[in-house]
Structures are given as structure tokens and as C-alpha cells.
Amino acid sequence: MLSIVIVGTGNVAKHLFNAFAKSEEVKIVQVVGRNQNSLEGFSNIVPFSNDFAQIVDADVYIIAVKDDAIAKVSQSLASKKGIVVHTSGSVEMDSIVSPNRGVFYPLQTFTKDKALDFKSIPICIEAKQDESLKVVQMLGEDISEKVYVITSDQRKKLHLAAVFANNFTNHLYSISESICLQEGLSFELLQPLILETAKKIQSISPKEAQTGPARRNDKKSIQNHLSLLKDKKQTELYILFSEAIKKRYEEEL
Amino acid sequence: MLSIVIVGTGNVAKHLFNAFAKSEEVKIVQVVGRNQNSLEGFSNIVPFSNDFAQIVDADVYIIAVKDDAIAKVSQSLASKKGIVVHTSGSVEMDSIVSPNRGVFYPLQTFTKDKALDFKSIPICIEAKQDESLKVVQMLGEDISEKVYVITSDQRKKLHLAAVFANNFTNHLYSISESICLQEGLSFELLQPLILETAKKIQSISPKEAQTGPARRNDKKSIQNHLSLLKDKKQTELYILFSEAIKKRYEEEL
Numbered sequence: 001m002l003s004i005v006i007v008g009t010g011n012v013a014k015h016l017f018n019a020f021a022k023s024e025e026v027k028i029v030q031v032v033g034r035n036q037n038s039l040e041g042f043s044n045i046v047p048f049s050n051d052f053a054q055i056v057d058a059d060v061y062i063i064a065v066k067d068d069a070i071a072k073v074s075q076s077l078a079s080k081k082g083i084v085v086h087t088s089g090s091v092e093m094d095s096i097v098s099p100n101r102g103v104f105y106p107l108q109t110f111t112k113d114k115a116l117d118f119k120s121i122p123i124c125i126e127a128k129q130d131e132s133l134k135v136v137q138m139l140g141e142d143i144s145e146k147v148y149v150i151t152s153d154q155r156k157k158l159h160l161a162a163v164f165a166n167n168f169t170n171h172l173y174s175i176s177e178s179i180c181l182q183e184g185l186s187f188e189l190l191q192p193l194i195l196e197t198a199k200k201i202q203s204i205s206p207k208e209a210q211t212g213p214a215r216r217n218d219k220k221s222i223q224n225h226l227s228l229l230k231d232k233k234q235t236e237l238y239i240l241f242s243e244a245i246k247k248r249y250e251e252e253l
Numbered sequence: 254m255l256s257i258v259i260v261g262t263g264n265v266a267k268h269l270f271n272a273f274a275k276s277e278e279v280k281i282v283q284v285v286g287r288n289q290n291s292l293e294g295f296s297n298i299v300p301f302s303n304d305f306a307q308i309v310d311a312d313v314y315i316i317a318v319k320d321d322a323i324a325k326v327s328q329s330l331a332s333k334k335g336i337v338v339h340t341s342g343s344v345e346m347d348s349i350v351s352p353n354r355g356v357f358y359p360l361q362t363f364t365k366d367k368a369l370d371f372k373s374i375p376i377c378i379e380a381k382q383d384e385s386l387k388v389v390q391m392l393g394e395d396i397s398e399k400v401y402v403i404t405s406d407q408r409k410k411l412h413l414a415a416v417f418a419n420n421f422t423n424h425l426y427s428i429s430e431s432i433c434l435q436e437g438l439s440f441e442l443l444q445p446l447i448l449e450t451a452k453k454i455q456s457i458s459p460k461e462a463q464t465g466p467a468r469r470n471d472k473k474s475i476q477n478h479l480s481l482l483k484d485k486k487q488t489e490l491y492i493l494f495s496e497a498i499k500k501r502y503e504e505e506l
Contacts (some may be wrong), residue, residue, distance in 0.1 A: 014475055034393050050297060050390055051442065058412050067471075067474070072396075087323040088330075090474055090477065100492075103331065106451060107442055107443070107445070108445060109446060109449050109450055109453065109464065111453060111457070111462075114453075116449070116459070120445050121355065121445055122442045122445060124442070146441070146442075148438075148442065149437075150438065153436075154436045154437070154438055155480060156435045156477070157432055157433075157435070157438075157481060158432075158433065158436070158438060158442060159478075160432060160442075160481050160482070161428075161429040161430075161432035161433050161443060162429070162443060162446055163465055163466065163478060163491075164425045164428045164429040164432070164487075164490075164491075165405065165425060165426060165429035165443050165446055165447050165450070166446055166447070166450045166464075167463070167464060167465030167466070167467065167468065167473075167494075167498070168329060168425050168465075168491075168494045169422050169425050169426075169447070169450055169451075170453075170454070170459050170462055170463050170464070170491070171459075171464075171494055171498050171501075172417045172418060172421050172422050172425070172452060173417075173418060173422075173454050173459035173465065174459040174460050174463060174501070175417045176414035176415070176417040176418035176459075177414075177459050177460065179410055179411075179414035179417070179460065180410075180411065180414055182410070183406075183407045183411070184407070185401075185407055185409045185410070185411060187458070188375070188399070189360055189375045189377070189399075189401065189411060189475055190281055190360070190411075190414060190415060190418050191454065191455050192360070192361055192373050192375060192449050193360055193361055193362060193419050194376055194418050194419070194422070194454060195363055195417055195451050195452065196361055196362050197418070197419045197422055197423060197451065198367070198422075198448050198452075199448065199451075200289030200362065200364060200423075201423070201426050201444065201447060202444050202447075204364070205430065205440070206423050206426035206427040206429075206430050207427050207430065208426075208428060209364075209423055209426075210420070210423050211362065211419075211420060211423070212416055212419070212420030212421075212423075213420070214420065215414065215420065218320075220462060221320070221343055224343065224409070225412075225413045225416060228409060228410060228413050229413070230468075233493070233496070233497040233500065234417075234497075236493055237417075237421070237494070237497065238416075238421075239355070240419075240486070240490055240493060241420075241421045241424055241488070241490070242487055244421070244424060244487075244490065247486065248424075248427070249370045253263075
């Protein structure tokens with residue numbers, strides 16, 4: 001049985017808590033957070049503490065706090081023997097002061113109060129010490145079927161790729177919503193298309209799945225669309241995407 | 254009972270065929286296509302023709318061909334009494350020569366051999382004559398629970414919004430795949446994130462759902478990402494998205 005302490009009370013902390021709370025192999029021995037209020041959403045079967053000097057002993061400490069607080073929080077754990085991991089996609093493993101350190105990065109977008117099935121969430125792990133890597137791997141495999149050992153450099157690139165796949169994609173959704181609302185149309189009209197677009201690339205490479213005016217170099221449709229766009233940033237994005245898509249498939253046209 | 258002829262043998266034609274083939278209210282009386290080979294995928298219970306001079310009489314003719322072929326195909330139907338509709342998001346209703354014309358635009362991305370549940374696919378309709386609108390609406394409601402009467406201007410804007418939500422989004426997936434492959438990482442790592450990002454906006458407005466370095470104006474992460482990007486178009490997109498997201502939420506920061 002592995003004992004863990006979760007440090008943090010945000011979305012990631014809460015989702016990890018819920019996943020490990022069901023485990024028979026891992027026991028959450030404490031949840032630590034700065035303010036008592038945000039601890040309230042957690043189950044009351046696990047001891048809470050808002051005193052970073054009172055953290056109990058455990059096999060693994062999972063720091064699930066904001067990126068720029070990780071280094072500071074890890075100082076409270078400097079004297080502990082257990083493995084200290086953070087859950088960030090972009091922070092250096094070596095930001096953690098403990099010599100026995102690692103990374104436990106669940107690659108998913110977490111929404112408050114929206115349950116997720118952890119089994120299918122990729123967990124990207126890394127550890128300074130080989131023995132610790134085995135423990136972190138056990139921890140990952142306890143809640144997910146997809147545990148990947150990757151390097152810090154790979155993780156940084158993966159985080160960058162995730163910004164394109166998640167943050168920028170969401171901004172495109174946001175633009176499409178604006179265009180609908182300006183025309184008095186419900187965003188509901190686009191929701192099935194958006195879901196199907198994401199489902200499609202679960203089995204087909206996005207390179208193969210590409211369609212649209214830019215893909216087939218349909219200059220007339222592109223001109224029509226540009227004449228409809230009034231917003232400067234939306235126009236710039238439309239032009240840049242059309243150029244990038246055209247360039248990507250140039251040899252095939 | 255409504256009788257329909259489907260003109261076209263591509264993805265949209267085939268998906269509409271499969272949807273109406275199950276109907277008890279609509280009868281497909283003929284499928285018309287240029288070449289015999291592409292007609293093969295259709296059920297053999299409906300008569301096929303590759304002779305546009307031999308199109309039979311029907312209540313509605315659904316032209317599901319490439320945008321730039323719609324006007325020409327509609328000429329073969331000029332003498333017919335039935336309603337002639339096309340299925341395009343961007344072509345003028347008036348491209349159809351018949352006076353009794355309309356639009357039957359299913360807003361979805363169709364993949365060959367990938368079954369879709371038509372019930373949840375929005376169908377945007379329009380008709381030149383009020384009486385015909387009722388018939389086109391019946392046709393839509395026969396296969397979908399989401400039939401919207403919209404104008405040609407609204408449809409053009411909707412098609413533009415769909416390019417952002419589908420084509421450009423897919424290109425972002427494609428970029429994220431490239432970044433993974435360059436690092437020797439499987440694109441499987443990002444698939445659950447992509448699906449969850451699309452699921453999230455089924456219940457939350459994308460404007461509310463926005464996260465990431467640009468959203469919180471995290472200049473350090475943005476600089477780190479830019480230093481990792483080598484491709485010029487990817488860099489341009491990263492900068493433009495970050496500026497656009499920052500601008501959108503400026504008043505809130």
C-alpha cells in the first residue's frame with residue numbers, strides 16, 4: 001500500500017483526490033492547502049491541514065498547485081524522505097528541492113465539478129531516481145491505463161502541443177460562437193460539428209482529416225469569407241490559417 | 254409520403270441516403286450520379302441512374318454535389334415541378350435555376366464509412382416559396398430533431414463560423430500532432446485532451462472555458478513556448494492566438 005499526501009486544493013488536486021480515494025492500493029493520508037475554505041470540497045474521511053509545517057510522512061507527495069508556487073511549496077517538503085512530484089506540464093522537475101523528486105503530469109483539461117474517467121487520461125511521469133520512477137509508475141497505473149515515461153524536454157514540447165490542441169482550439173470555438181451570436185444564431189448549431197471534429201481524429205490522423213476551402217485551395221470561398229469578416233484579429237487568423245493549410249498540402253494540390 | 258431524388262454520390266449524398274432509407278415518411282425514388290462506380294456504395298433497393306436526362310418525378314430533389322457543380326446540375330432539373338434544394342453551406346440558394354428552390358444544409362462533417370446519428374445534426378433550411386418551406390421542414394424533421402430556418406446571409410456566416418470551428422481547429426490538431434511526432438511522442442497522448450476540450454463547450458460557453466498562458470497573461474510560459482517553436486507559420490499562429498486571447502480578456506485581467 002502506497003501512502004500519499006496531496007498538496008493543493010484546485011481542480012487538479014481535487015480530481016486526483018477523487019481518483020485515488022477509490023483506490024485499494026493507494027491511501028491518501030493527508031490533504032494540505034493554504035486556506036480552509038477551499039479544502040471543504042474534499043471528502044471528510046481524510047485529514048486536512050492548512051499548516052505546511054505539519055505535513056505527515058508519506059511515500060509520495062503530490063504537489064498540485066499553480067506553476068509559480070511549486071518551488072516554494074517544495075521547500076516545506078525538503079526534509080521528507082518520500083518522493084516529491086509536481087503535476088505541471090511546463091515546470092522543471094528540478095524546481096523541486098528534494099533530491100528524491102519527479103513529475104506526475106496528467107495530460108487533461110480539468111473542469112470544476114465535472115467528473116472525468118481517469119483510466120483514459122495519459123499520465124506523463126519522470127523521476128530523478130530509478131527506484132522512485134517505479135513507485136511513481138505504480139501510482140500512475142493505479143488510476144490510469146496510459147502511463148508514459150517521458151523526459152523533461154519531451155514534456156515541455158508536449159505542453160506546447162497541448163496549448164495548440166486545447167487553448168487555441170478553444171479560442172477558435174469562441175470566435176465561431178461570436179460569429180453565430182452576431183447573426184442571432186444559437187451556438188448549439190455548431191456544437192455537434194465541434195464534437196465530431198474532435199471524435200474524427202481519435203481514429204484518423206488530423207493531417208488526413210483536413211478539409212475546407214484552404215485545403216482544396218478554393219480561392220473564391222476564401223475571398224467570400226474574408227469579405228464577411230469585420231474583426232481585425234479574426235481576419236488575420238483566417239489568412240494565416242489559410243496560408244498555413246495551403247502550404248502544408250501544397251505538394252498534393 | 255414524400256418522394257425524393259438524391260443527386261450526387263459523395264459523402265453527404267451517402268449519409269443522407271442512409272438516413273432517409275430508414276424513413277417511413279420519405280421514399281427515395283432514385284439516386285443520380287455521374288459515374289456508375291461511385292453509385293455502388295448505395296443500397297440496391299433504389300433505382301440508380303447516371304443519365305441526368307432520365308431523372309424521375311419527385312416531391313423534392315436534393316442536390317448533394319460539389320459547390321461549383323450545383324448550378325449546372327440544377328439545369329437538368331429546370332423542368333421539374335418538385336422542390337430543388339442543395340446541401341451547401343456557402344452557395345446561394347438562387348444558384349438553382351428552378352423557381353421552386355431551397356436549401357437543405359446539414360451542418361456536420363461527414364467522413365466516408367463513418368456512421369452518424371442524424372437526429373442530433375442541425376439542418377439549416379431555406380426555401381423561396383412559403384409552401385415549399387413547409388415541405389423542406391418536414392423533410393428535415395424526418396431525420397433530425399434540430400431543424401433551423403435561416404436566411405442565406407445567416408447561412409454564409411454560419412459556414413464561416415464552421416470553418417473556424419472545424420477546418421482551422423483540425424489544423425491546430427495537425428500542428429500538435431507534428432510537435433509530438435518530432436519528439437518521438439505518440440499523438441495518442443493528446444487525443445483525450447482534444448475530445449474533452451470539445452465536450453466541455455457542449456455545456457459551457459467557450460468564452461468561459463478559455464484557459465492557458467495567454468488567458469492568464471503568463472508571459473514567462475509564452476516566452477518559453479516561443480523559444481521551442483522552430484516552424485515559422487506555427488510561431489506566427491502562436492503569437493497571433495496569444496495576442497487575440499489576451500485582447501479578448503484584457504478588461505478582466
